[in-house]
Amino acid sequence: MLPTGLLLLMSRMGVGFTGQCGICHGPGFAMPTFHDADHLICNKCHTMHASEDGVLPTMPGDSDPMAGPNPHLLYKAEVTDLCLVCHGGDLNSTGAPIVLTVDGTMGGVNYPRLPGGDFYYPKNDSHNGHSPGGTVIGSDSILTQSPGGVFSSADEICTSCHDPHGGSPANDYRLLKLKPGDWTGADLEVTGLEAHPGSDEGSSGGSQPGHSISNTIPGYYSGFSAWCGACHGVFHGSELTDPDVGNNTDWLRHPTDRILDTEIAGNYSPTSTYDWEYPIEDVNSNEIVDSTDEVFCLSCHRAHGTPYSNSTRWYNDAPSGSGTGCSKCHAKG
Amino acid sequence: MKGCINHKRVWFGLISVGLLLAVSNTGYTQECTDCHGAHGGLFLYQGTDCSACHSAHHHDFSGSFVIPSFHNADGLICNKCHTMHASEDGELPTMPGDAGPMLGPNPHLLYKAEVTDLCLVCHAGELNSTGAPIVLAPDEASMGTTHPLLPGGDFFYTQGAAEKSNGHDPGGTIIGVDNTFTNSPGGTFLSANETCISCHDPHGGSPANDYRLLKLKPGDWTGADLIVVGVEGHPGTDEEGNPPGYGSGFAVWCGACHGDFHNPTTGGSWLKHPTDTALGFGGNITVPANYGATYQWTHPVEWPGGTFDNLTAEVFCLSCHRAHATAYSNSTRWDNTEPSGVDGDGDGAGCNKCHEKG
Numbered sequence: 001m002l003p004t005g006l007l008l009l010m011s012r013m014g015v016g017f018t019g020q021c022g023i024c025h026g027p028g029f030a031m032p033t034f035h036d037a038d039h040l041i042c043n044k045c046h047t048m049h050a051s052e053d054g055v056l057p058t059m060p061g062d063s064d065p066m067a068g069p070n071p072h073l074l075y076k077a078e079v080t081d082l083c084l085v086c087h088g089g090d091l092n093s094t095g096a097p098i099v100l101t102v103d104g105t106m107g108g109v110n111y112p113r114l115p116g117g118d119f120y121y122p123k124n125d126s127h128n129g130h131s132p133g134g135t136v137i138g139s140d141s142i143l144t145q146s147p148g149g150v151f152s153s154a155d156e157i158c159t160s161c162h163d164p165h166g167g168s169p170a171n172d173y174r175l176l177k178l179k180p181g182d183w184t185g186a187d188l189e190v191t192g193l194e195a196h197p198g199s200d201e202g203s204s205g206g207s208q209p210g211h212s213i214s215n216t217i218p219g220y221y222s223g224f225s226a227w228c229g230a231c232h233g234v235f236h237g238s239e240l241t242d243p244d245v246g247n248n249t250d251w252l253r254h255p256t257d258r259i260l261d262t263e264i265a266g267n268y269s270p271t272s273t274y275d276w277e278y279p280i281e282d283v284n285s286n287e288i289v290d291s292t293d294e295v296f297c298l299s300c301h302r303a304h305g306t307p308y309s310n311s312t313r314w315y316n317d318a319p320s321g322s323g324t325g326c327s328k329c330h331a332k333g
Numbered sequence: 334m335k336g337c338i339n340h341k342r343v344w345f346g347l348i349s350v351g352l353l354l355a356v357s358n359t360g361y362t363q364e365c366t367d368c369h370g371a372h373g374g375l376f377l378y379q380g381t382d383c384s385a386c387h388s389a390h391h392h393d394f395s396g397s398f399v400i401p402s403f404h405n406a407d408g409l410i411c412n413k414c415h416t417m418h419a420s421e422d423g424e425l426p427t428m429p430g431d432a433g434p435m436l437g438p439n440p441h442l443l444y445k446a447e448v449t450d451l452c453l454v455c456h457a458g459e460l461n462s463t464g465a466p467i468v469l470a471p472d473e474a475s476m477g478t479t480h481p482l483l484p485g486g487d488f489f490y491t492q493g494a495a496e497k498s499n500g501h502d503p504g505g506t507i508i509g510v511d512n513t514f515t516n517s518p519g520g521t522f523l524s525a526n527e528t529c530i531s532c533h534d535p536h537g538g539s540p541a542n543d544y545r546l547l548k549l550k551p552g553d554w555t556g557a558d559l560i561v562v563g564v565e566g567h568p569g570t571d572e573e574g575n576p577p578g579y580g581s582g583f584a585v586w587c588g589a590c591h592g593d594f595h596n597p598t599t600g601g602s603w604l605k606h607p608t609d610t611a612l613g614f615g616g617n618i619t620v621p622a623n624y625g626a627t628y629q630w631t632h633p634v635e636w637p638g639g640t641f642d643n644l645t646a647e648v649f650c651l652s653c654h655r656a657h658a659t660a661y662s663n664s665t666r667w668d669n670t671e672p673s674g675v676d677g678d679g680d681g682a683g684c685n686k687c688h689e690k691g
Contacts, residue, residue: 127422142422142423143422143423144423145423147418147420147423148418148420234420235418235420244438245438247440249440250440250441251440251441251442252419252437252438252439252440252442253417253418253419253438253442254417254418254442300417310421316410316411316412317410317412318410319407319408319409319410320409320410320411321407322407325411326411327409330411332406332409332411332536332538
């Protein structure tokens with residue numbers, strides 16, 4: 001293993017990385033390189049004439065030739081199907097972060113949990129997460145629009161939330177769009193600390209140079225609640241000013257983007273230690289959990305899908321035992 | 334235990350239990366067949382599926398049956414009463430056990446706007462219809478011989494426009510608030526604030542007594558925790574035939590809201606009926622003799638010593654009242670506008686159980 005200093009010198013000299021690191025890292029540790037605005041290779045996803053060597057071409061990474069010319073010059077007729085050529089499969093099989101496994105494997109030593117969850121579950125039951133359409137996952141079979149919002153389920157695809165081209169229309173963090181869904185308001189910026197693909201929200205190659213992320217350090221800093229609220233806004237607001245959320249004194253819906261009070265923070269962790277299974281927004285980036293941090297959507301949900309209805313992080317039809325599920329913060333009984 | 338029973342496992346369990354009993358030093362003497370059939374089979378007590386209320390069954394008898402499992406701290410399933418976003422499949426959700434969807438988001442993320450209404454989704458109806466103890470039956474017949482008496486009484490008698498003076502009125506749209514009292518008789522707790530959770534804690538655990546989840550600080554009580562000690566009767570049964578349920582602390586507990594009724598005296602004479610007082614207080618032998626040598630469930634007394642003794646057993650609130658409501662004014666156990674007389678066994682009835690006047 002090369003010393004960190006040598007690695008940094010090499011990066012400044014423009015020396016690229018080979019091996020697994022180079023899949024994502026480029027010179028200067030640009031991340032992610034594949035969808036980075038400065039490093040886009042257009043023909044990985046687009047074909048100009050749908051013709052190669054006199055026949056329909058095969059998308060790099062795919063197993064069969066495309067079926068015919070498609071909108072936006074894509075190799076696939078459905079955007080989500082195209083994304084899944086690289087982002088679906090066994091973990092570490094394609095070099096890209098996997099969001100749809102072949103069998104719902106979410107945990108275990110060999111398959112660290114996918115931070116956003118696994119589309120395997122809403123693929124089989126729309127209750128269990130987002131359904132970004134296409135022929136592999138399919139559209140939502142239950143909802144016609146986003147819960148707490150008006151974004152049409154039929155329009156939901158991977159690029160409703162993520163920008164595959166990077167750059168100014170997207171946040172750096174997981175290429176989340178500045179204007180997700182049908183949002184037309186001001187840009188929705190998020191800031192977070194990226195965990196390595198194929199790992200859960202904290203676990204990383206902690207011994208690798210430059211990999212200082214550990215699963216006791218919060219990865220979400222700010223802006224995530226408002227970002228989700230672009231499509232699920234009815235669930236968001238102040239109990240004092242938003243009648244859908246509160247009646248001026250009591251919450252009518254679970255608070256989000258709201259600081260933990262001292263009791264809740266104490267229930268979460270008497271030692272102020274972050275628990276990656278129950279994320280919070282580390283608003284002041286002090287890497288501990290205290291009453292300045294905020295509960296947000298991903299405290300209880302995963303973005304893509306889970307084995308549980310409503311894409312929750314735990315099975316909500318079972319008791320929340322001591323320190324788990326709802327009892328992580330609420331410690332009832 | 335829940336779900337199907339594997340008979341082979343039951344036999345293995347019974348054999349194992351026998352061995353454990355032989356080597357255990359717990360001193361537990363209950364027989365397996367007290368609960369199980371002679372050839373194994375479902376865990377049934379008097380035809381009732383115990384798993385509706387009881388959780389873990391410890392075959393080594395190292396622990397007691399956890400009661401009740403639904404509102405037990407470790408058994409809480411939040412979404413049975415709470416909904417995070419008042420949205421399911423794009424619509425307002427329906428509370429488990431309820432007939433129709435909720436009307437809109439509610440305080441504390443409850444399925445109902447009124448706490449008592451929420452409790453009654455499970456705790457009202459025909460006996461044994463919901464799996465929960467019933468406190469509001471659909472008709473008076475539920476108090477008769479085919480439907481064992483509800484230990485706490487029946488909110489049927491104070492429901493809606495019924496006689497509000499016949500018991501507590503924990504609000505909501507089904508029972509309603511008290512239209513007679515603005516605060517608790519003998520106290521200051523506001524009637525408008527009275528709900529099921531004025532007395533009971535639905536979350537169990539340290540803020541509540543184990544006994545029927547009675548709060549340690551009921552009503553607006555701010556003093557020291559009010560601990561009660563009792564033996565639980567089985568749901569759907571009355572106090573008859575069960576070990577007497579009331580050990581200690583109940584009179585003081587009621588006194589959190591009704592404290593003025595507790596034992597004021599002058600010149601050695603009672604100004605109000607004694608409570609939390611031994612039947613043999615002050616050397617009285619008449620009252621104990623009138624009550625008799627055996628416990629009568631129709632006239633409960635507290636057993637502070639754990640065994641019945643008619644001298645040391647204590648009259649308390651529930652000796653004459655039921656906690657929820659009865660057919661009679663002031664939630665008394667008998668019609669206090671009629672002569673007390675004697676009961677069917679020739680014992681004193683009503684007041685005459687202890688006083689045998691006339």
